[in-house]
Amino acid sequence: MTQSVLEVSSPARDNTMTTINSLRCEFADSPACVDTFAPRLSWEIASEQRGWAQGAYRIWVASHPRLLKEGKADRWDSGRVESRRTARIAYAGKTLRSGERCFWKVQVWDQSGESETVSETGVWSMGILYSSDWKASWISASTPRDVVVDGRTLPPCAYLRRKFTVDQPIKSATIFATARGLYEMHLNGARLGDSRLSPGWTDYDKRIQYQSYDVTALLRQGGNALGAVLGDGWYSGYLGFDVQRDHYGDRPQLLAQLVIEYADGARELIVTDGNWRAATGPIDYSDFLMGEQYDARKELIGWDRPEFSDASWRSARVQSDSVTAPGHPALVGDSGPPIRVTQELRPIAITQPAPGAYLFDLGQNMVGWARLAVTAPAGTRIQMRFAEMLNPDGTLYTTNLRAAKSTDVYICRGDGVETYEPRFTFHGFRYVEVTGYPGEPSLDTITGCFVGSDAPDAGTFECSDPMVNQLQSNIVWGQRGNFLSIPTDCPQRDERLGWMGDAQIFVRTATYNRDVQTFFNKWIQDVEDAQAADGGYPDVAPRRVDDRNGAPAWGDAGVIVPWTIYHTYGDTDLISKHWASMTRWMDYLTIANPSGLWENERHNDFGDWLSIDADTPKDVLATAYYAYDAALMARMARAIGRREDAATYDALFTHIKNAFHSAYVTPDGKVKGETQTCYVLALRFGLLPENLRPLAAKHLTDDIAAKNGHLSTGFVGVGYLCPVLTETGYNDIAYQLLLNDTFPSWGYSIRQGATTIWERWDGWTKEKGFQDPGMNSFNHYSLGSVGQWLYQTVAGIDTEGAGFERIVIAPRPGPGLTYARATYHGTHGPIASAWDASANGLTMDVSIPANATATVFVPTSDPRTVTEGGRPAADAPGVRFLRHENGRAVYAVGSGTYTFAAR
Numbered sequence: 001m002t003q004s005v006l007e008v009s010s011p012a013r014d015n016t017m018t019t020i021n022s023l024r025c026e027f028a029d030s031p032a033c034v035d036t037f038a039p040r041l042s043w044e045i046a047s048e049q050r051g052w053a054q055g056a057y058r059i060w061v062a063s064h065p066r067l068l069k070e071g072k073a074d075r076w077d078s079g080r081v082e083s084r085r086t087a088r089i090a091y092a093g094k095t096l097r098s099g100e101r102c103f104w105k106v107q108v109w110d111q112s113g114e115s116e117t118v119s120e121t122g123v124w125s126m127g128i129l130y131s132s133d134w135k136a137s138w139i140s141a142s143t144p145r146d147v148v149v150d151g152r153t154l155p156p157c158a159y160l161r162r163k164f165t166v167d168q169p170i171k172s173a174t175i176f177a178t179a180r181g182l183y184e185m186h187l188n189g190a191r192l193g194d195s196r197l198s199p200g201w202t203d204y205d206k207r208i209q210y211q212s213y214d215v216t217a218l219l220r221q222g223g224n225a226l227g228a229v230l231g232d233g234w235y236s237g238y239l240g241f242d243v244q245r246d247h248y249g250d251r252p253q254l255l256a257q258l259v260i261e262y263a264d265g266a267r268e269l270i271v272t273d274g275n276w277r278a279a280t281g282p283i284d285y286s287d288f289l290m291g292e293q294y295d296a297r298k299e300l301i302g303w304d305r306p307e308f309s310d311a312s313w314r315s316a317r318v319q320s321d322s323v324t325a326p327g328h329p330a331l332v333g334d335s336g337p338p339i340r341v342t343q344e345l346r347p348i349a350i351t352q353p354a355p356g357a358y359l360f361d362l363g364q365n366m367v368g369w370a371r372l373a374v375t376a377p378a379g380t381r382i383q384m385r386f387a388e389m390l391n392p393d394g395t396l397y398t399t400n401l402r403a404a405k406s407t408d409v410y411i412c413r414g415d416g417v418e419t420y421e422p423r424f425t426f427h428g429f430r431y432v433e434v435t436g437y438p439g440e441p442s443l444d445t446i447t448g449c450f451v452g453s454d455a456p457d458a459g460t461f462e463c464s465d466p467m468v469n470q471l472q473s474n475i476v477w478g479q480r481g482n483f484l485s486i487p488t489d490c491p492q493r494d495e496r497l498g499w500m501g502d503a504q505i506f507v508r509t510a511t512y513n514r515d516v517q518t519f520f521n522k523w524i525q526d527v528e529d530a531q532a533a534d535g536g537y538p539d540v541a542p543r544r545v546d547d548r549n550g551a552p553a554w555g556d557a558g559v560i561v562p563w564t565i566y567h568t569y570g571d572t573d574l575i576s577k578h579w580a581s582m583t584r585w586m587d588y589l590t591i592a593n594p595s596g597l598w599e600n601e602r603h604n605d606f607g608d609w610l611s612i613d614a615d616t617p618k619d620v621l622a623t624a625y626y627a628y629d630a631a632l633m634a635r636m637a638r639a640i641g642r643r644e645d646a647a648t649y650d651a652l653f654t655h656i657k658n659a660f661h662s663a664y665v666t667p668d669g670k671v672k673g674e675t676q677t678c679y680v681l682a683l684r685f686g687l688l689p690e691n692l693r694p695l696a697a698k699h700l701t702d703d704i705a706a707k708n709g710h711l712s713t714g715f716v717g718v719g720y721l722c723p724v725l726t727e728t729g730y731n732d733i734a735y736q737l738l739l740n741d742t743f744p745s746w747g748y749s750i751r752q753g754a755t756t757i758w759e760r761w762d763g764w765t766k767e768k769g770f771q772d773p774g775m776n777s778f779n780h781y782s783l784g785s786v787g788q789w790l791y792q793t794v795a796g797i798d799t800e801g802a803g804f805e806r807i808v809i810a811p812r813p814g815p816g817l818t819y820a821r822a823t824y825h826g827t828h829g830p831i832a833s834a835w836d837a838s839a840n841g842l843t844m845d846v847s848i849p850a851n852a853t854a855t856v857f858v859p860t861s862d863p864r865t866v867t868e869g870g871r872p873a874a875d876a877p878g879v880r881f882l883r884h885e886n887g888r889a890v891y892a893v894g895s896g897t898y899t900f901a902a903r
């Protein structure tokens, strides 16, 4: 019976054209090192039929795709489960083993129970499940000499290799590898994988990610060679301010294990141990902040091939700490997204501001490095320096990089066309200055290699105003480059840390632009790892460089980010996993602040960082965030069925709200400090009694008017400014702020040519030029947190409850825009909302994925004028009129595409 079901059911047979897409395991496409015993499986359904909903599913998991074809599920057959769920179904089959590959399909039925569809085959691979399955030892190169450049200690990169022989037919071969530091793995002359800067940043004293590589096709009978190059990276290189290096250790180390399964079932392991050989090669040094120097004359030709003679190499040094010993940091499978070069940029211009100094403009502030192409005599030294901005005389402006030298040097081999790109550094830049280049370079000399954590695209936003489209582009570029293993503040200066305040204010915007579920799942663990024994979350996670407990709106990321990721993707396991940690943070605040005002444990107390001529009292801001934490904790407690905790946090919220009210709020709705941020936080976090909300909103808009229609918010207030204005009936003022191009505004930076979000509203002004170079990045995403409002309000895509199961389409057209459109790929698939007010009335195009439902709000004073697909909306198939409220007709719809029109 099973056999026939899988064989006869195909998408083609289904006359409603229903297909199953996007099979995912642990929220990733074909993940390579899953290390949980019950991986969660998800899929999406696309159907042409309006209102399609799943009635039942059946999951099949097998050890070989052939078995699935034969209708056999030797690992797990879930049986038919009557359920609408399509996401996070936990595997419940035979116990999974380290390294095993699982192939799977899902079969679904619609609600009639008759029409059925079968997916294509998905796959995932298991990582190493038990630390005792690790047989490798940490190895390093014996102490090489250090180079000192400009007073900085910079060690050369180590090369490691190991020759081995294969003399039987192979069934499969997988390498598991990681480093304390950074590594690149090679096998038989090929670099493995396309990810960069592996293994990524975690608190290496607690947790280290490993990656895996399927090398079945690369092994050959006879001699083989494994190789690795090591760099310092976050582990031992310069990082953060104050010229500090060796944050976790002073030499990079490698841990690698090749698992070969032979055709006869035997297994063999080749692991890092004393049999490896070590040397230094062409990379004189490679450091995040300082850059890389590569001397091509020292290349070790063929070093990663079996034929190479490593007689002059030394034995690798085996570290004394054993992977299986208690207290060893946890080794965890990299759950993605991988750090990759995701785009190449061609320069748009070359200038020569000084003799012999060629300046390439890539047209975009970006993160990564430059690839150089050159033909020059051996020993020619070519230097590349990087900057985001130019001085008035057209030379590089590097002062804002502070102690980051950001200089790459290439020394030529001299044997024809040479191309070079660095391995273990990255820069934040738009301009590249090349010196030492022989002759005239061309646009082909330099290519910008854009690097970042490669989270899948999730959304698009576009509207009738080109400046707003540039703003959206600036937000996305800032996100793509600064989400590099962790959410960093900036990519260029000597900082590049996981600032919590920046992350919490931007996270909701981030979810719209990219699928950041696995990215933040990983970072939330970094945040928990960074929690102090007293319960304090830090300012930066991983907690290095700046060791203090977190300031208000910074430490709170430990609650806000998990909440946001849960709310976006619907994963309650995430809450359960971090619940104990979050309650420790709440206890820490509550014990220190019994009055309900957050008066103690404010540490760096940044306040509304980089606000403009507005001084939000720090206690007001702190207390507002404390209340917000309590409210989110109550909601999360409810989501995971902890009713008593929910009641406790509800009560805590009320306590803080009352304290806030009596300490800071006047009877006429003024909030102490009276800045825009004061009002925005009080309104957004629900800290005012109903009757004072309109008054407070009025004070907010009065302040905007007094500033001649301008904002004054810093990092903390900015994210909620436009949302609060729309919520309180001032959508037109929110639009005004969005469309401003006079100082201070988003538009002002764009008028000055910004291609990313600036750290400061006044990073550069016509009157004063550059702001204090002590802190002036031109690629900082925090002030880009308005992106959330573009998607949720201008285009109107949101979720009611967690996980975009019940979608809200509620665009709020406003003055200055004639159309806006957005797409967002939610848990169930693609959602679209577009409105156009350029002709008579308003049209709205809406698209809802199968298995989801939506509430659609159509702006109109008269619901009788609303049509869908040309007929009265109330009569349209699959559309149900609910009510008319606040100038909007409200409809319930199921999946499908809809065109509403209203007058």
Ligand code: RAM
Pocket: 489, 490, 495, 499, 500, 501, 502, 606, 609, 775, 780
């Ligand atoms: C700056 C960082 C970051 C901010 C902190 C308070 O140095 O760049 O953006 O969160 O300060």
